[in-house]
Amino acid sequence: MDPLASRFAAIVGVKHAITDPGELRTYECDGLAGFRVRPRIVVLPRTTAEVSACVRLAHAEGLSIVPRGAGTGLSGGALPTEGCVVVGLSRMKDFLAVDLPNRRMRVGPGVINLDISKRLAADGYYYAPDPSSQSVCSIGGNVAENSGGAHCLKYGFTVNHVLGVTMVLADGTIVELGGGVDPLGYDLTGVVVGSEGLLGIVTEVTVRLLRRPQATRTIFATFPSTDEAGAAVSAIIAAGIVPAAIEMMDQLAVEAIVASTHVDWPLDAGASLLIDVDGISAEVEYTADVVIDLVTKAGAIEIRTPRDDAERLLMWKGRKGAFAAMGRISPNYYVQDGVIPRSEIVTVLREIARLGSESGLRVANVFHAGDGNLHPLVLYDGRIPGEEAKAEYVGGEILKICVRHGGSITGEHGVGHDKAIYMGDLFTDDDLETQHFVRCAFDPSRSFNPGKVFPTPRLCGDRPGVYMPSTSELAGMAGRG
Amino acid sequence: MIDAPQKPATIEDLVRTIASIERAGDACALVGGASEIGLGNPPARPVQTIETKALARIIDYAPSDQTITVEAGITYDALQAEVRKNGQFLAVDSAYGAASIGGMVAANTWGRRRTKYGTIKDLIVGVGIVRADGTRARGGGKVVKNVAGFDLPKLMVGSLGTLGAIAEATFRLHPLPEVERAVGFTCRDHALIQTIASELIAHALEPSSVEVLGQENPSLVVRFDGFARGVADQIDAALAIARAHAITVDELDATAIGLADAAQIRARTGPVRLQFAFLPSMYAHVMNDIVRPLLRAFDQVRVVASPAIAAVTVSALDTANQSESALIEARAAIEAEGGSLVIHAMPVGIGVDAWGTPPPAFALMRALKDRFDPHGCFNPGRFVGGL
Numbered sequence: 001m002d003p004l005a006s007r008f009a010a011i012v013g014v015k016h017a018i019t020d021p022g023e024l025r026t027y028e029c030d031g032l033a034g035f036r037v038r039p040r041i042v043v044l045p046r047t048t049a050e051v052s053a054c055v056r057l058a059h060a061e062g063l064s065i066v067p068r069g070a071g072t073g074l075s076g077g078a079l080p081t082e083g084c085v086v087v088g089l090s091r092m093k094d095f096l097a098v099d100l101p102n103r104r105m106r107v108g109p110g111v112i113n114l115d116i117s118k119r120l121a122a123d124g125y126y127y128a129p130d131p132s133s134q135s136v137c138s139i140g141g142n143v144a145e146n147s148g149g150a151h152c153l154k155y156g157f158t159v160n161h162v163l164g165v166t167m168v169l170a171d172g173t174i175v176e177l178g179g180g181v182d183p184l185g186y187d188l189t190g191v192v193v194g195s196e197g198l199l200g201i202v203t204e205v206t207v208r209l210l211r212r213p214q215a216t217r218t219i220f221a222t223f224p225s226t227d228e229a230g231a232a233v234s235a236i237i238a239a240g241i242v243p244a245a246i247e248m249m250d251q252l253a254v255e256a257i258v259a260s261t262h263v264d265w266p267l268d269a270g271a272s273l274l275i276d277v278d279g280i281s282a283e284v285e286y287t288a289d290v291v292i293d294l295v296t297k298a299g300a301i302e303i304r305t306p307r308d309d310a311e312r313l314l315m316w317k318g319r320k321g322a323f324a325a326m327g328r329i330s331p332n333y334y335v336q337d338g339v340i341p342r343s344e345i346v347t348v349l350r351e352i353a354r355l356g357s358e359s360g361l362r363v364a365n366v367f368h369a370g371d372g373n374l375h376p377l378v379l380y381d382g383r384i385p386g387e388e389a390k391a392e393y394v395g396g397e398i399l400k401i402c403v404r405h406g407g408s409i410t411g412e413h414g415v416g417h418d419k420a421i422y423m424g425d426l427f428t429d430d431d432l433e434t435q436h437f438v439r440c441a442f443d444p445s446r447s448f449n450p451g452k453v454f455p456t457p458r459l460c461g462d463r464p465g466v467y468m469p470s471t472s473e474l475a476g477m478a479g480r481g
Numbered sequence: 482m483i484d485a486p487q488k489p490a491t492i493e494d495l496v497r498t499i500a501s502i503e504r505a506g507d508a509c510a511l512v513g514g515a516s517e518i519g520l521g522n523p524p525a526r527p528v529q530t531i532e533t534k535a536l537a538r539i540i541d542y543a544p545s546d547q548t549i550t551v552e553a554g555i556t557y558d559a560l561q562a563e564v565r566k567n568g569q570f571l572a573v574d575s576a577y578g579a580a581s582i583g584g585m586v587a588a589n590t591w592g593r594r595r596t597k598y599g600t601i602k603d604l605i606v607g608v609g610i611v612r613a614d615g616t617r618a619r620g621g622g623k624v625v626k627n628v629a630g631f632d633l634p635k636l637m638v639g640s641l642g643t644l645g646a647i648a649e650a651t652f653r654l655h656p657l658p659e660v661e662r663a664v665g666f667t668c669r670d671h672a673l674i675q676t677i678a679s680e681l682i683a684h685a686l687e688p689s690s691v692e693v694l695g696q697e698n699p700s701l702v703v704r705f706d707g708f709a710r711g712v713a714d715q716i717d718a719a720l721a722i723a724r725a726h727a728i729t730v731d732e733l734d735a736t737a738i739g740l741a742d743a744a745q746i747r748a749r750t751g752p753v754r755l756q757f758a759f760l761p762s763m764y765a766h767v768m769n770d771i772v773r774p775l776l777r778a779f780d781q782v783r784v785v786a787s788p789a790i791a792a793v794t795v796s797a798l799d800t801a802n803q804s805e806s807a808l809i810e811a812r813a814a815i816e817a818e819g820g821s822l823v824i825h826a827m828p829v830g831i832g833v834d835a836w837g838t839p840p841p842a843f844a845l846m847r848a849l850k851d852r853f854d855p856h857g858c859f860n861p862g863r864f865v866g867g868l
Binding site: 185212234284286339412414415432 | 545548683846
């Protein structure tokens with residue numbers, strides 16, 4: 001073991017300081033498997049103190065630090081950089097405190113998203129954000145990415161459900177952010193959620209718990225094309241209903257889902273919607289009836305409601321397994337995560353279809369229609385020379401379409417490594433410089449996750465200009481009372 | 482050199498105004514409807530007032546997307562009137578209709594419906610600021626779901642304008658509920674109120690607000706909004722909870738004057754206004770042991786409490802006996818329970834910090850302030866810990 005590895009091993013134990021090339025392979029990429037970089041070392045700390053000691057050592061040695069949760073991210077946020085130390089949080093999976101009277105829970109970052117709700121099921125509480133990967137992704141990763149999911153249309157994103165965090169900064173300092181009720185000062189928790197591992201390493205998370213709604217009704221409807229399905233979505237929203245989820249799948253997506261999960265959805269429909277309404281029992285009965293009426297009027301071919309919970313879960317399993325299901329119909333696929341204003345869905349889907357046919361690649365669509373978060377899946381065969389590059393090109397063009405229609409380049413997967421080059425399409429240099437202020441305030445050495453999010457490297461040096469005293473100095477001179 | 486209030490007519494004007502103030506080494510404060518003008522400590526040095534009233538344009542309203550982008554000076558009433566035409570509303574309360582949206586973002590203003598809809602943090606999706614160096618910058622976007630870049634919109638909420646001038650913002654809107662109905666419980670004490678508030682949750686009800694008026698014989702007012710059938714069901718469930726505790730409960734006229742009182746207390750009745758925040762499980766303890774003793778120190782006191790949000794607003798017409806020491810004592814007590822006591826308005830001469838003990842991550846807040854506003858141009862000294 002090299003001397004540096006020995007020093008990390010002294011902190012986390014020999015078994016949890018990984019330098020063996022074979023073992024390192026696991027950590028070369030995250031869910032965006034097309035990019036791979038071998039880290040110098042991977043450490044798997046067990047406590048906040050160990051994280052702090054590892055970060056302090058890495059900082060002293062001038063090593064870049066890449067935090068890693070469960071490695072399920074789809075934007076390369078946990079992709080190592082050359083010569084970095086990867087800090088994996090998977091061993092920090094303790095349930096630290098449950099506080100049902102205040103509907104909050106404190107957990108380690110390695111706790112799996114779905115395990116929180118499982119643990120609380122008997123008490124009638126749950127954790128709302130439900131990314132499709134929720135049975136394998138970790139809360140720490142969710143915090144980094146501000147993960148969404150199918151049900152954020154009604155319930156919001158990770159940021160709306162995280163009340164505070166414990167974080168290790170680049171110099172090893174341990175800080176508590178938020179945590180109380182209406183914490184004083186700037187909303188640091190709000191800015192740390194979604195910061196993609198650039199500001200520090202989150203080692204404990206306080207999450208908000210919700211009471212399970214009285215009732216949930218699920219409606220599955222098929223349509224001749226995405227045009228009618230899009231019109232149905234608009235009609236539901238216009239009726240003043242806030243469904244828990246409205247998911248759209250096109251024909252190709254349904255074909256893949258049926259092949260992988262055996263849910264008995266028709267293969268010939270141009271588009272399908274999977275809708276959840278939840279809340280007060282009497283209200284849910286009413287809104288479900290209204291939704292069925294509206295989708296009928298919008299031109300639905302067939303409407304199904306699950307017979308029981310088992311069928312409902314199967315439908316959702318189908319939807320949540322959609323990305324993985326693509327393997328049934330294509331050797332490779334490239335996932336996009338663009339957002340558009342909901343009212344532009346029909347137009348943008350047509351543009352995407354045209355882009356696909358022009359490029360000769362198939363594009364499957366499965367997405368959160370209620371909030372305009374598209375997940376076009378560009379299908380390709382990596383064995384055919386040039387197809388991967390073509391798929392990436394099509395993916396990039398899709399993002400540009402989203403930006404042109406007033407949307408965003410990512411709704412829930414994050415910018416990471418993958419989409420950093422598109423940040424300039426969405427933000428001006430001044431916008432990016434302002435975001436960079438936040439990074440410099442937290443991590444002036446830019447040790448954490450370099451090369452992610454920001455399209456071009458920026459320093460945290462003092463800005464040029466005439467010297468003027470800082471606020472702190474002025475405050476000192478002016479006094480206060 | 483401080484002049485009469487500047488009144489920029491456009492955001493470009495605002496940029497020029499701020500840039501020239503910073504160049505001169507002066508400081509400034511943006512003022513909208515002045516509803517939260519008393520919040521925070523006195524400025525550490527003289528500030529040039531910039532009135533945002535004329536920055537009142539609706540930049541983009543997309544009813545079918547349920548989003549709206551506005552200039553910061555637009556009033557709460559003007560925004561709501563516009564979106565109401567399409568059966569929508571911005572799901573945050575202000576009892577002061579002339580409050581500017583920018584001011585509400587800066588102060589993180591909230592009202593009773595926070596119980597169901599959250600705060601501005603849950604509604605804001607984009608922000609445009611003017612930095613101290615006169616640079617315009619945007620964060621977030623115009624779509625409700627977006628994780629590109631750091632969340633500048635959330636950073637601006639509750640920042641009291643100390644990081645940048647909030648020039649425009651984009652919000653998610655909600656459909657107006659079909660109905661809202663209210664029930665009033667007569668409760669003998671705060672312990673019972675706490676029990677009932679937690680039973681509402683245990684029954685998976687979704688009240689739009691849960692408010693307590695009065696201190697000695699407190700009455701609990703619970704409202705539900707949504708589609709008529711769901712609301713009727715919830716009213717029945719609330720009545721059943723009251724029967725189980727053998728207490729009187731009546732349906733109230735949801736628009737009655739008595740109910741509007743709570744909002745008035747939260748808005749700006751009188752020169753004294755305090756806000757407590759704490760954990761819901763502490764409600765009865767806070768009301769009996771921290772709020773009650775404090776009331777003697779003020780004149781003509783009114784209290785509105787929100788057991789579901791776990792916040793209490795106290796307003797009064799004046800200070801009375803030993804107000805200063807009573808405030809210090811109450812703050813120490815609430816901070817010991819992990820809560821806070823923020824002074825939103827107080828007559829001059831009471832030398833108690835508006836915010837209380839700075840949070841443990843204060844050094845990071847200082848670092849942010851120094852990056853965004855290195856020369857202390859915006860609202861110097863008014864915010865937490867003298868930021």
